[in-house]
Amino acid sequence: MVDLESKREGDRIIILLDPGQPIELGDLSESFSALARMYGRHYRSHGETAPKLYVTKLETGSILMEIAPYLQMLGQAVQPIDTAVIVADFTNRLWRGLKAFSGGPLEPVRLDPPSDDDARDIREFVKPLLGKKGAELGIKHARYRKTDGEKETVVEYDFDESELNRAAINIDAALSAEPALLEAPNALPDHQIKREVMLFMDQANRGPGKEKGRTGDKGIIPSISDKALPVYFRKSINDLKGQITKEVNPLTSTFVVDVHVQSVAGEPKGYIVTEVHDAIPSDPAE
Numbered sequence: 001m002v003d004l005e006s007k008r009e010g011d012r013i014i015i016l017l018d019p020g021q022p023i024e025l026g027d028l029s030e031s032f033s034a035l036a037r038m039y040g041r042h043y044r045s046h047g048e049t050a051p052k053l054y055v056t057k058l059e060t061g062s063i064l065m066e067i068a069p070y071l072q073m074l075g076q077a078v079q080p081i082d083t084a085v086i087v088a089d090f091t092n093r094l095w096r097g098l099k100a101f102s103g104g105p106l107e108p109v110r111l112d113p114p115s116d117d118d119a120r121d122i123r124e125f126v127k128p129l130l131g132k133k134g135a136e137l138g139i140k141h142a143r144y145r146k147t148d149g150e151k152e153t154v155v156e157y158d159f160d161e162s163e164l165n166r167a168a169i170n171i172d173a174a175l176s177a178e179p180a181l182l183e184a185p186n187a188l189p190d191h192q193i194k195r196e197v198m199l200f201m202d203q204a205n206r207g208p209g210k211e212k213g214r215t216g217d218k219g220i221i222p223s224i225s226d227k228a229l230p231v232y233f234r235k236s237i238n239d240l241k242g243q244i245t246k247e248v249n250p251l252t253s254t255f256v257v258d259v260h261v262q263s264v265a266g267e268p269k270g271y272i273v274t275e276v277h278d279a280i281p282s283d284p285a286e
Contacts, residue, residue: 010068011087011154013053016138018062019129027128028063034124035094041117042090051086066142084143088154091141095157097122098137101174102159102167116175123171126164135161169234169260169274172211192261196277197221199257202228204250209233209241211272217241221271224261230270243276252282 017023017031039053051069058065069086097114101122113119129135141154159167198221205216210232217231233240244250256278262270 010144011084012056012142012144012151013067013087013091014138014140014142015065015067016062016136016140017064017128018134018136018138019132020134020136021132023063023128031125031128034121038094038097038118038121038125039090041115042093062136087141091139091155091157093118094122095139098126098139098159098167099157101170102163113174119171119174123168123175126159126168129161129164130168131165133161135164137164165234165274169272172234173260173272192263193259194221194224194261195258196256197223197259199231199255199259199271199273201231201244201250201253201255204245206245209235209273211235219271221259224271225268227268229268232270232272234272234274240273240276243279244273248279248281254280254282256280 015035017028036053053067053069056066056068069083093114097118100113101119114122126137129137137159138156139158140156142151143154144151199219200222201217201219203216203218207216209215209217211234212232215230215232217233218228219231220226220228244255255276257273258275258277260272260274261268262272
């Protein structure tokens with residue numbers, strides 16, 4: 001058995017997965033696998049054999065894990081000479097890929113979206129955190145000093161609940177065949193992301209909310225368009241349609257929602273509800 005805990009020097013990728021609640025084991029395994037696939041592609045693109053990633057430390061509660069690249073030499077795990085570069089490059093690749101999809105409409109950072117394969121694996125990597133209130137993801141490049149073994153942070157990136165959910169929504173949009181959905185949220189004009197707008201349902205079927213395709217749910221958002229347009233619901237973020245249809249009469253109530261506006265040639269064609277803030281039933285006296 002290779003003793004990695006005793007090798008307290010060199011560079012590490014430190015990942016914090018904090019869903020604020022228990023994580024299903026299968027989701028956690030798939031999350032780690034997605035991270036490993038993305039790391040493998042990072043090296044195959046240069047025609048190199050990737051040093052394997054090892055978990056050198058794992059803490060539970062929230063999942064806090066240290067990861068470091070090692071080469072197998074004569075049955076021993078040995079850190080490659082360019083460990084600092086490997087950790088820095090991959091940490092940056094992971095951050096840039098997630099940041100390209102998680103930025104809000106006023107976010108000044110503009111990053112090119114990653115490849116479709118990276119986008120899929122980033123989506124899978126953050127899956128255990130999606131729809132979890134107070135969820136948080138931390139990505140850190142840290143370094144243990146040889147002199148005293150103390151750890152110092154080289155660079156650190158954090159993503160909160162709304163950023164993670166927004167990234168998942170936009171990755172799904174980018175990978176779908178829907179022509180109205182753009183490749184990356186940073187390419188979205190401000191008017192395509194609307195927060196806390198009033199939605200009036202014009203039609204609401206009894207089935208679950210759909211993410212795409214044909215739907216019997218239609219609604220009007222007066223601040224965007226006076227037409228009744230198709231209304232879709234993100235499935236991965238709680239039961240959004242249920243919040244609209246189960247507690248009140250959806251056809252006589254007002255809803256305060258966040259939506260992504262699907263547009264073609266600048267004309268709104270549909271809405272994707274990403275969050276329901278309030279459901280206001282009609283006044284029975286009216």
